[in-house]
Amino acid sequence: MAATLRDVAKLAGVSFKTVSNVINDYPHVRPATREKVERAIAELGYKPNMSARSLRSGRTDTIALAVPELNLSYFAELAGMIIAAAEEKGLVTLVEQTGGDRERELALLHSPRLSMTDGLIISPLGMGQEDTEALNVPFPLVLLGERTFDWPCDHVTMRNEDAARAATEYLIGSGRRRIAAIGENEAEVMGSARLRLRGYREALAAHGIEYDERLVVRATLWHRADGARAMRELLERGVPFDAVFGFNDTMALGAMRVLQEAGLRVPEDVAVLGFDDLDEAAYSIPSLTTVDPGREWLARTAVDTLLERIGRGGSDLPPRTKLADFSIVERESAPGG
Amino acid sequence: MAATLRDVAKLAGVSFKTVSNVINDYPHVRPATREKVERAIAELGYKPNMSARSLRSGRTDTIALAVPELNLSYFAELAGMIIAAAEEKGLVTLVEQTGGDRERELALLHSPRLSMTDGLIISPLGMGQEDTEALNVPFPLVLLGERTFDWPCDHVTMRNEDAARAATEYLIGSGRRRIAAIGENEAEVMGSARLRLRGYREALAAHGIEYDERLVVRATLWHRADGARAMRELLERGVPFDAVFGFNDTMALGAMRVLQEAGLRVPEDVAVLGFDDLDEAAYSIPSLTTVDPGREWLARTAVDTLLERIGRGGSDLPPRTKLADFSIVERESAPGG
């Protein structure tokens, strides 16, 4: 069996409480004692039992992260950033995949598993306004993501609407007028689909371009195949267009492939613009102009916000909403105007 | 504060151990009692304290997974599969990123954090044969990945050499004779780079094609940019070639992009074949022919193997090596012969 405090204490010739004091950097320990204890720790290869420590102290130094799926590049990269940010703060991260499924998201919020963690960062997809009550949980919770409900907990999010408006204006600024949008999804009442669509419409309106719903294609899952399918549908409609705004990079890349298969040149015939700034966007052919929603900032801020909640007095803080800054990353698929 | 066993017991009018018995499906509990207790549990929203349970029972129902980085698609997809496989078995997964760094891999093996888990699945990149001793750890450990050292612990891996040979033979079978290889890395003594190179050479030899080292390009990180850089280098060398075998999909995709930029047609002028079968490979232009190394099987088997170790008697099992079956996924970038 692994060594315990008592084993170390016996070897060092002190009480086990003194060993505990050394480990926890209790200030009043004589240097000689400390050294003696540390030698014993090294000799036995002692490692504190985290379960016992958690039970007693109430802290686990572990956070939970719930994302839809890791094989969606956006969430994989986001998860990587969050795990790294957490690690910098001395936390480890437990990862759950919800599949974007409302039931599983709700179940997670009530999972006894969370008592092994100090808090949860969740990027919900399936939950809606009707689930507000479920967010009233007795542990630190940070919502991460694209929605802007009036929810009773901390919320770190991106400027979906502003960014989508800016992206559309970027396309308009480069001379495009018939701009298609891929990814609309009326089922998501206030999700990013709705918000990005709204930004898109605002930009059109601001420039006196009439909204044409034949240029808007629905896509629920936002996988690459959905982008491809949407583009095929768009081409079949026979409505002319000179630009495509994909509501995420993955769909934009799928759409771009179909465009090229159809013999259309990007960006000469059709400009393509995405959203997310995945690693991949820099390496497609042509490379993808996209919106960087500030993911690195989102990741760090989500962790910091959760830590504020975890710390003393954290539960007294009012719910906060933090917004990331975005930027448009110009690449080949949609050169600036 | 959250409710405890005692609170439930008080409400249900039984002793707290009886509540524990109900929760743990202890057989001898009268249905009436059970129901009474369950009602109390529901009313209080009681959830067992996992730290206390772990401390007492010694099991955490948590495993740790260490991969280099989640923003490498290969590892993101693999991690997603492992987390899903673990969840099916009732385990949650703690994810660590090592960056492929030897020091961090070794540090992880000694981390006190692991006492919060029942075992570790690690996909090592930086460690080498000289670190065998470090793998002699007092907890269940499964090595996942591409190396085939003679290591003293369970090892779930793929047929790197066979698969690379088969991939090369596939290209030869389709009529290619001057086949370039991207991803060689002599620093990795027995890593997948070396093994895949070996398989490549065996296939050439078996078909009487002379090995030409000018067709082999080095790449250490296997990112997309490395594939692109390698392809530029290859083109600069001016040595003719009619096929490229990328040692992973990401590099193959980067290389394919450079080929196309240079005006070469894929697959007419140059066939491209990758390794990994990432989701992405199905959606590139052209779609990428690649080796499926059996990742789904690897993920499930890694979890199952770890569970066998965790279970009773697990520490008596001898070290085992399990090999996944591979297959070649034919797509557009390299049609069959």
Added chain:
DNA sequence: GGCAAATCGTACAACGATGCAAACCGGTGG
């Protein structure tokens, strides 16, 4: 109705750590 056997519930002791408060220690000041 009575006795043994099955069943059900309870008390107590861990698991390994931390928080609190009390005990110890040598040195100082009165």
Added chain:
DNA sequence: CCACCGGTTTGCATCGTTGTACGATTTGCC
């Protein structure tokens, strides 16, 4: 010479749960 002091160390209770051992109760059966 003793009370007192800061710094240092220790003992004890405790976190919430499960395992063991054992009483208590019901049940089955003659």
